[in-house]
Amino acid sequence: MFQVRRRVRPQTYLIIYAIAAVTLVMFHLPLLEIPYYWDEAGQFIPAASDLYHTGAWIAHSATPNVHPPGVMAWLALLWHLLGFSILSTRIAMLMLAAFGVLATFLLSIELSRGSPGSPAFAAVTLLCISPLFYAQSIMALLDMPAMGFTALALLLFLQNRIRASALVCIVLVLIKETGIVVPLVFAAWSFWERRGDQWSNRSRAEALWFFAPLVPLGLWLIALRHFTGSWFGNSVFAHYNISFPLNPVRLIFALLRRLYYLLIGSGHFIGTATLWYAWKRMPLLRDRPWRVAFTLAAAHVLAVTVLGGAVLERYLLPVLPILYAAFAVSLRALMERPRKIVMGVMVACLIAANFINPPYPFPFENNLMFVGFVDASRDAAFAADTYPGLVATTFPMTTALAHPDNGYLLFPHPVLELPDFRPATIAALEGNPPPLMIVYDTELDSWHIRSTRAFQWFFGRFYNYQRPMSALEISQLLKMRIARHWENHGFSMFLLVHEDANVPRYLRH
Numbered sequence: 001m002f003q004v005r006r007r008v009r010p011q012t013y014l015i016i017y018a019i020a021a022v023t024l025v026m027f028h029l030p031l032l033e034i035p036y037y038w039d040e041a042g043q044f045i046p047a048a049s050d051l052y053h054t055g056a057w058i059a060h061s062a063t064p065n066v067h068p069p070g071v072m073a074w075l076a077l078l079w080h081l082l083g084f085s086i087l088s089t090r091i092a093m094l095m096l097a098a099f100g101v102l103a104t105f106l107l108s109i110e111l112s113r114g115s116p117g118s119p120a121f122a123a124v125t126l127l128c129i130s131p132l133f134y135a136q137s138i139m140a141l142l143d144m145p146a147m148g149f150t151a152l153a154l155l156l157f158l159q160n161r162i163r164a165s166a167l168v169c170i171v172l173v174l175i176k177e178t179g180i181v182v183p184l185v186f187a188a189w190s191f192w193e194r195r196g197d198q199w200s201n202r203s204r205a206e207a208l209w210f211f212a213p214l215v216p217l218g219l220w221l222i223a224l225r226h227f228t229g230s231w232f233g234n235s236v237f238a239h240y241n242i243s244f245p246l247n248p249v250r251l252i253f254a255l256l257r258r259l260y261y262l263l264i265g266s267g268h269f270i271g272t273a274t275l276w277y278a279w280k281r282m283p284l285l286r287d288r289p290w291r292v293a294f295t296l297a298a299a300h301v302l303a304v305t306v307l308g309g310a311v312l313e314r315y316l317l318p319v320l321p322i323l324y325a326a327f328a329v330s331l332r333a334l335m336e337r338p339r340k341i342v343m344g345v346m347v348a349c350l351i352a353a354n355f356i357n358p359p360y361p362f363p364f365e366n367n368l369m370f371v372g373f374v375d376a377s378r379d380a381a382f383a384a385d386t387y388p389g390l391v392a393t394t395f396p397m398t399t400a401l402a403h404p405d406n407g408y409l410l411f412p413h414p415v416l417e418l419p420d421f422r423p424a425t426i427a428a429l430e431g432n433p434p435p436l437m438i439v440y441d442t443e444l445d446s447w448h449i450r451s452t453r454a455f456q457w458f459f460g461r462f463y464n465y466q467r468p469m470s471a472l473e474i475s476q477l478l479k480m481r482i483a484r485h486w487e488n489h490g491f492s493m494f495l496l497v498h499e500d501a502n503v504p505r506y507l508r509h
Contacts, residue, residue, distance in 0.1 A: 016105060021098035023128070025091070028138050032090045035378060035407030037370050040140045041399040045089070048072035048140065049405065052079050058227050065233035066241075068220050070174035071096075071142050086407050090138045093145075097137035100148030101128060104321040107155045111293060111325050114284045115332045122328035122343060127320055129347060131266060131354040131367035136314055139365065142176040143317040149175060150182055150318040154296060157186050158289050166209035173213045178315075180217055181303045183210040185296050240309035249462050254311045258301050261313050262323060265358070267349020271327030274342055278333035285329065293322045313366050357489060361443035361450065364491075369444070372488030379486050380438050380493050381408040392416040392434035421468035426477060433478040433498050439471040440493040471496060 025032075036045050044067075047059035051072050058064050075092055082088035104127050108120035127133055136144045149172040156165035165186065172179035190207035225231045232238040245251060263272045279285055297319045304315040327346070331339045354367050364370040381400045384391045391401055391413060398417040400408035416434055418425055449455050450467065459465035471494035475482055484495035 013102065017098055017102045020101040020105075021095060024094045024097055024101070024137060027128075027134070028090070028094060031138055031371065033087050033407070034090075034138075034371065035086065035374055035400070036089075037139065037374055038365065038396045041396055041403065041406040043067075044072065044140045044142070045075075045406065046403075048075040048079075049084075052076040052084065058224065058233075063234055063237070064224065064228050065237040066177050066221070066224065066231075067142060067233075068174045068177060068217070070171065070176075071140070071145055074145075075140060089140050093138050093140055096145045096148060097133075100137075100144060100151065100321075103148045103151035103155065104324070107151045107158075107321055108325040108328060110155055110158050111289050111322075112284075112329050113289075114287075115282070115329050119325065119328035119332060122331060123321070123325040126271075126324040126327060126346065126350060129350045129354070130320065130324075131350065132313055132317065133320060134354055135365055135367055135370055136317060141314065143314045146172060146176040146179055147317040147320065150179065150296075150300075151321040153182050153186075154293060154322075157189075158292060162190075162206040162209055166212050169210065169213045170216055173217045174220070177217060177220075178300070178303050178307060179318075180213060181299050182296065183213045185292075185299050186210045189292055189295070241307055244309045245306060247462065251305060253462070254305045254308070255301070257311050258305055258313075258316060262301070262316060262319060266353040267346050268323075268327075270342060270346050270349065271323075271330070274334070275326055275330040278330035281333045282329070285326070290326070293325075297322045312363055314363075357444055357446070359447045359449075361445050363443075369489060369491065372491055376440070376486040376488050376491065376493040378408050380440075380484070380495055381413070383484050383495055384436055384438060385409055385411075385413050387436055389435045390414050390416050391436045391438060392418055392429070393438035393440075394418045394420060397438050397440065421474065422466045423469055426469050426474055429478060433480065435498050435500075437474065437478075437480065437496040438493065439474055439496060441468070441491070444490050446490050 035041075043059075043062050043065070046061035047064075047067075047069070048071075050056040050059050050061050051069065052075070054060075057069050074096070075089060078088055078092035078095075079085075082091065101124055105120050105124045108123040112119040133144070133147075149168055153165050153168040153172060156162075156168060166183060169179070169183040169186070172182060187207055187210035190210065194207065221231050224233050228234065230238060232242070245254060262268060275285075284290070300318055301316065305311075308315060331343055334342060357367070357369055362369075364373045377397060377400050380397070384401065393401070393415065395417065398415045399406055401413040401415045404410055404412055421439060443450075445451075450459075456465065456467065469477070471482055471492075474480065475496050478496075478498065480496040480498050482494050483497040486493045
């Protein structure tokens, strides 16, 4: 079996990386020029553009926040080399995704020592077809790059390459601040394992290496405090991501949602059942490497649960290499025929999850539903652009209309940004309604779960939820007419026109 600790030529890693990169690009060919989606358009692309155009490390085209500038610097570099375009952005992110695949492959080999067969190939297969990784691998966001460096840092730590692991952790915290969990876990393991008589000066120095990532992260926070007046870039971000999640009910609900996605959703329940079956039958899963890996996964899940107002599944990406490696190794506890069946069913479930939406509300970025949202947004932006007047809508449609760099329009269109479609917000427009309005829902709800009393009571009490008005309700209140309607896999977007607006004829029918 392939051994990671053997001396491997650099060309071997380059070949594996090249295969991963070419495969990912081929799989994403239809999406390489898709316009920017949601947080890409609202935060990370503007921040990277500020760095690219003006050299500003702290964003001024978007509200600054605590996220370090590592990914933005990578995009600015690739834009200088490949040109400023959506295509170059997608290629830049796929390059990082291929690095993550390579790191996952090598980590899986390390974790599968003593297991027959080649579980690493199964782990990489599960990762590449998982809907979350497939969608996120082209997006200019932080969690997919953080996944690759988390996997590499863990691999190096398990190989006892302490300094190299600590250096990778420095890069990791410059990609995403929650990456600080990784070196702290490694430091804790080092102190625990080398306590007592084994605790030498050299061991102490090795453990202290994992405190080095605190330095660049601290310098970044100091810079934010100096230039923005807030340690986290802005006080609203700090409240939403630090104070707001600490309510015990919200903490428990967020943790349950994270555990559901990792252990049950998208067909993961099959891998979880296999892992449960293999736990007592494979001592390998209880050895030190897996104890370190599971500790890191648990610490990361806990960190993003405590520090995160938005319970987004993409925050769990750094855990997926460990999870899929565990699923792949667990398959070796089965006989050959059941193993092939279980693997085939898991693959089928993951592939299907790319296209089939769950029956409950979920972020579109978890699978290919984000493509449907972008397509509808592009059509709505083009239709609204035929009228030169103000268009009222909410984020992220405002970025599609107002910022041509996001790929929806060639020129900026005037917008009135609304915070939401709640009754109070819409009622404020009643005296002076806009000529055009784009109305849409930010989540699918095919089972109408949000209409139930239980949902509205729970989320109203603990998340300040208030049911948004539908396009029909808004049109009746503001005396507007639904002129256009776009639908994609259950998602709907509406263009509303005021009855007194002087709009092109085709918008009147």
